[in-house]
Amino acid sequence: MDTLSIIVKAIFSENMIFAYFLGMCSYLAVSKTVKTAAGLGMAVIFVLVVTVPINYLLENFVLKQGALVWLGDEFAGYDLSFLSFIMFIAVIASIVQLVEMIVEKFAPALYGALGIFLPLIAVNCSILGGALFMQERQYSTIGEATAFAFGSGIGWFLAIVAIAAIREKIRYSNVPAPLRGLGITFIITGLMGIAFMAFMGIEF
Amino acid sequence: MSEMQTAMKSKEPLFSKKNKKLITDPLSDNNPITIQVLGICSALAITVQTQQAIIMFVSVLFVMVMGNLTISVMRSLIPSRIRIIVQLVVVASLVIIVDQTLKAFQPDIAEKLSVFVGLIITNCIIMGRFEAFAMANKPWPSIMDAVGNAVGYGWILIAVSLVREVFGSGAISIPGAGQMKFIPEAWLMTGEGGFYLHNNMMILPPMALVVVGVIIWVQRMRNKALIEDH
Numbered sequence: 001m002d003t004l005s006i007i008v009k010a011i012f013s014e015n016m017i018f019a020y021f022l023g024m025c026s027y028l029a030v031s032k033t034v035k036t037a038a039g040l041g042m043a044v045i046f047v048l049v050v051t052v053p054i055n056y057l058l059e060n061f062v063l064k065q066g067a068l069v070w071l072g073d074e075f076a077g078y079d080l081s082f083l084s085f086i087m088f089i090a091v092i093a094s095i096v097q098l099v100e101m102i103v104e105k106f107a108p109a110l111y112g113a114l115g116i117f118l119p120l121i122a123v124n125c126s127i128l129g130g131a132l133f134m135q136e137r138q139y140s141t142i143g144e145a146t147a148f149a150f151g152s153g154i155g156w157f158l159a160i161v162a163i164a165a166i167r168e169k170i171r172y173s174n175v176p177a178p179l180r181g182l183g184i185t186f187i188i189t190g191l192m193g194i195a196f197m198a199f200m201g202i203e204f
Numbered sequence: 205m206s207e208m209q210t211a212m213k214s215k216e217p218l219f220s221k222k223n224k225k226l227i228t229d230p231l232s233d234n235n236p237i238t239i240q241v242l243g244i245c246s247a248l249a250i251t252v253q254t255q256q257a258i259i260m261f262v263s264v265l266f267v268m269v270m271g272n273l274t275i276s277v278m279r280s281l282i283p284s285r286i287r288i289i290v291q292l293v294v295v296a297s298l299v300i301i302v303d304q305t306l307k308a309f310q311p312d313i314a315e316k317l318s319v320f321v322g323l324i325i326t327n328c329i330i331m332g333r334f335e336a337f338a339m340a341n342k343p344w345p346s347i348m349d350a351v352g353n354a355v356g357y358g359w360i361l362i363a364v365s366l367v368r369e370v371f372g373s374g375a376i377s378i379p380g381a382g383q384m385k386f387i388p389e390a391w392l393m394t395g396e397g398g399f400y401l402h403n404n405m406m407i408l409p410p411m412a413l414v415v416v417g418v419i420i421w422v423q424r425m426r427n428k429a430l431i432e433d434h
Contacts, residue, residue, distance in 0.1 A: 019409055024244035025328040082304060085322050086296040093289050122288065125245040125326045132319035178424035179417075181432030182241060186417035193410030 003147040006139075010151025012199035016126045017159035018192060023126030027160050028185060030120075037164035038157070039113050040120070045153030047121050048130050051095050052149035055088050055131040056142050063087060088131045096122040126156055163189060226348040230356035232427075236329045237360045238420045239430065243329035246320050247361050248412040255377040257365035259306070259313050261358030263321065267298045268330055268350040275338040276346035282339070291334045292325065299324045310379065329357055364415045372406030 016022045023044065030040045061067055065079035100118045104111045121127060130152050139145040166188055175184050236242045243264075250256045274294050275282070282290050303321045306314040314321065324330065333353055338346045369375055374387035391400040405411055424430045 021245050021248040021409065021412070022323070024248065025242060028241050028244065082300060085300055085303070085325060086293065088322075089292050089296050089325055090289075093292055119288075122292075123326050123328065123331050125323050128326045129245075129319060129323055132322045136319060176421075177431050178428075179421050182238070183417050183420040183424065186413045186420060190410040190413035190417065193413060194405075194408070197408060197410070 003143060006144055006147045007151035007154075010148050011155040011158065012196065014152075015155040015159060015196055016129065016152050017156060017189070018196040020129065022129035023124045023156060026120060026124050027156075027163070027189075028182065031160055031164040031167055031185070034161060034164045034168060037160045041153075041157030041160045042113070043118055043121055044124065044126060044156050045150070047092075047096060047099065047118075047127055048149040048153040048156075049146060050099060051092050051127060052130050052134050053142055053146050054091055054095065056134055056139070056145040058087055058091060059084065059135055084135060088128060088135075092127050092131070093122045126152065159192070162192065223345060223348045226345060227352035227355070230349075230352040231359065232356075232423070233430070235356045235360065235423075236332075236353050237357055237416070238423055240329075240332070242332050243327045243357055244416075246323055246327055247357065247364070248416065249409065250317055250320050251361060251365035251368055251412050251415075252372070252407055253316075253369050253377045253383065254362060254365045255379045255383070256313060256316055257358075257361040258379055259310060260317065260320070261354070261361055263302045263306070264324060264327065264330070264357060265351070265354040266302060267295060267324055268333065268354045269347055270298050271295055271330060272333055272338040272346040272350035273343055275334045276341060276343045279339050279341075287335075287339065288331075291331060294334075295325050295330055313379065329353055360416070360419065363419065364412055367415050368406045368411060371403045372411075374400075374402055 010016075013019070017024070017027055026040060031037050059067070061070065063080045063084050065081065066076050068075035068078050068080075096118060100111075103118070130149055133152075134145050134148060137148075139148060163185065167185060170184060170188075179187070230236055234240065237244060237247055246260060246264075250260050271291075271294050275291060278290075299322065302324070303314070306317070306321060333349060337349045341349070366376070369377065373383075373385070375383045375385040377383040387400060387402075390398065392398045393401050
């Protein structure tokens with residue numbers, strides 16, 4: 001698999017929202033206007049691209065069976081993969097905190113745009129989902145893992161911006177009262193998901 | 205939330221009216237999925253078969269009850285600045301227990317649930333209840349609250365998966381017993397006759413969203429107070 005194919009696959013046929021429903025909570029809660037949706041989308045891309053490679057290194061040099069062999073031959077039999085959940089979530093929570101502080105210090109404009117969304121992202125399923133899919137699919141290099149993270153982030157960004165745009169427009173339509181708000185958002189996301197299934201089977 | 209303060213009074217019977225309300229509220233009018241919009245990710249992804257939904261429900265019930273209890277017991281010891289990390293560590297350790305147990309006793313289902321067991325960690329219902337309830341309440345009401353919310357989450361999960369499995373594959377599955385098909389082979393449309401076709405749309409992931417959308421629709425039709433502006 002080359003890098004481009006991983007990116008395209010992660011954006012379209014294995015879209016985080018439409019194929020796996022990861023990060024739905026913030027997707028539904030923060031998609032009322034395009035501007036905030038785009039801000040959150042950018043933050044997700046950013047955090048995914050930073051955390052997935054770090055978790056990839058952690059997985060391959062600490063957690064996987066035999067990963068500790070660089071410490072010496074007697075460590076070859078160790079399998080710490082049962083610790084992966086707690087390690088991944090700790091990495092994500094601390095990186096998010098760190099990224100928030102760095103961005104605040106060195107890029108105040110970016111902080112203004114992403115600021116309020118960054119803490120939310122530590123508990124966004126798509127970030128942990130990215131790390132767990134990376135572990136399950138066993139990408140062979142760190143480049144491939146990063147490409148996957150980038151593609152997933154872009155896919156998430158596209159999905160949330162699209163639904164926010166639709167929700168802005170749907171305000172002027174006559175939706176049945178009980179379906180307004182959450183209900184219609186669910187059904188539209190379902191229809192968008194069906195449309196995205198057209199990308200299935202695309203291989204480069 | 206007003207019930208939070210009232211639940212803190214100490215001399216209450218174990219199943220007082222307030223405590224019962226903690227359980228019954230999340231079942232309909234304050235349902236975590238359809239009203240509070242929490243925990244959607246896993247609710248949608250694992251509802252192709254009933255058995256996965258049931259296993260997921262039991263896992264979430266376990267993690268929520270134990271987690272709410274732990275956080276509630278430790279609530280005065282947790283510094284508020286790092287509470288999110290403490291909460292994450294508590295959930296993550298409980299989820300590791302669930303994951304290892306599933307891998308040992310239900311390996312097939314554990315494989316089908318794949319990453320979604322791990323994603324219980326970021327299931328917003330759990331973090332949401334820790335933040336909103338367990339951090340401010342005594343252990344017993346916290347357990348009640350956890351049970352209520354987990355069951356409110358579970359029944360939506362099981363309802364959605366029933367619809368999807370019955371119409372999508374003409375079967376019902378129970379953990380341990382496997383999948384039971386109830387549509388006779390002779391009915392199925394094949395080359396030589398038959399009239400019945402499975403609705404394959406139902407197996408596709410997007411249909412979970414539509415089914416939940418319909419549940420929300422019905423619920424808000426029955427209770428007009430829940431209708432949103434836009």
